[in-house]
Amino acid sequence: MKVQLKKGLLDIIVLAALLKEDGYGYQLIQDTKDIVEMSESTLYPILRRLEDNKFLTSYKSEYNGRLRKYYRITSAGVNQVNSFLLEWKNMNRIYDYIKERMKGEQA
Amino acid sequence: MNKRNFYREIEKSLKGFNEYEVNRIIEYFDEMINDKMDKGLSEAEAIASLGDVTNITNTMKAEIMMERSENPKGNSFKDFWIILGICASPILIPIGIGLFISFLAIAFSIFVVFFSFGVSSVFIFITLFISLFEMISAGDPVSSMMLVSGALLVVGSLMAMVSILVYRIGSKVLKIINGWFSKLIKNKSKKEERRYA
Numbered sequence: 001m002k003v004q005l006k007k008g009l010l011d012i013i014v015l016a017a018l019l020k021e022d023g024y025g026y027q028l029i030q031d032t033k034d035i036v037e038m039s040e041s042t043l044y045p046i047l048r049r050l051e052d053n054k055f056l057t058s059y060k061s062e063y064n065g066r067l068r069k070y071y072r073i074t075s076a077g078v079n080q081v082n083s084f085l086l087e088w089k090n091m092n093r094i095y096d097y098i099k100e101r102m103k104g105e106q107a
Numbered sequence: 108m109n110k111r112n113f114y115r116e117i118e119k120s121l122k123g124f125n126e127y128e129v130n131r132i133i134e135y136f137d138e139m140i141n142d143k144m145d146k147g148l149s150e151a152e153a154i155a156s157l158g159d160v161t162n163i164t165n166t167m168k169a170e171i172m173m174e175r176s177e178n179p180k181g182n183s184f185k186d187f188w189i190i191l192g193i194c195a196s197p198i199l200i201p202i203g204i205g206l207f208i209s210f211l212a213i214a215f216s217i218f219v220v221f222f223s224f225g226v227s228s229v230f231i232f233i234t235l236f237i238s239l240f241e242m243i244s245a246g247d248p249v250s251s252m253m254l255v256s257g258a259l260l261v262v263g264s265l266m267a268m269v270s271i272l273v274y275r276i277g278s279k280v281l282k283i284i285n286g287w288f289s290k291l292i293k294n295k296s297k298k299e300e301r302r303y304a
Contacts, residue, residue: 026142042190
């Protein structure tokens with residue numbers, strides 16, 4: 001995706017990636033690879049911000065003889081995703097309207 | 108580069124920043140590198156895939172400074188010097204020059220306005236005392252003394268209020284400039300990062 005992403009959209013993508021199950025840093029980058037290109041140093045501040053704002057909690061769990069930090073979405077985080085969807089529902093209506101008006105116009 | 112050198116570079120570059128924060132960053136990258144090595148990359152490959160250390164730490168620093176500039180209690184002059192310090196990286200020097208000129212020019216003009224209103228209000232209060240003193244010694248009626256002191260008090264307080272207002276707005280403006288330049292640094296470092304990755 002080459003377009004300039006709406007501010008905060010990456011935050012929502014990360015939250016959404018954690019909806020089904022808890023995840024860790026590397027996994028989050030892999031899971032979202034198909035829809036957005038996110039470097040390691042891009043993800044770090046996002047996770048930090050989400051955790052500081054209590055949209056995520058984290059815990060450490062042993063893996064392969066070392067500790068790995070796992071992130072879990074909170075109910076506030078789920079609300080955040082929900083309000084994003086509501087916001088986009090409105091955007092969709094605007095999109096449909098514009099598309100409708102465009103019908104029959106020469107491109 | 109091996110892990111230890113990589114972390115030492117991060118530590119060195121983030122010297123002076125909150126220690127807890129620095130450890131959190133290193134922990135994060137350590138986990139990332141380990142996970143990449145588990146997927147079959149060598150230590151050097153895993154580290155190289157993260158991009159250039161300077162760009163990584165510049166992004167982190169800019170991110171921290173962006174947050175700091177949003178804190179109403181922060182000291183915008185202190186932040187200004189830190190942000191200017193980040194711009195010591197060759198690719199960021201043009202941004203540093205821009206920051207240096209705009210911050211100092213705006214800080215100077217705010218100070219001049221703040222100072223002139225402040226000094227005016229002090230002088231008006233001094234005038235008030237002198238004229239009261241003169242009127243008393245001249246035996247002027249109380250009503251004219253009250254009229255003069257009332258008028259001078261109103262003007263003097265207005266000047267003082269404008270001065271305080273300029274100071275408040277000024278420090279907010281300086282914070283906005285800091286935040287704005289931090290964002291420029293972040294975007295520039297990220298762009299560079301992608302070039303290396």
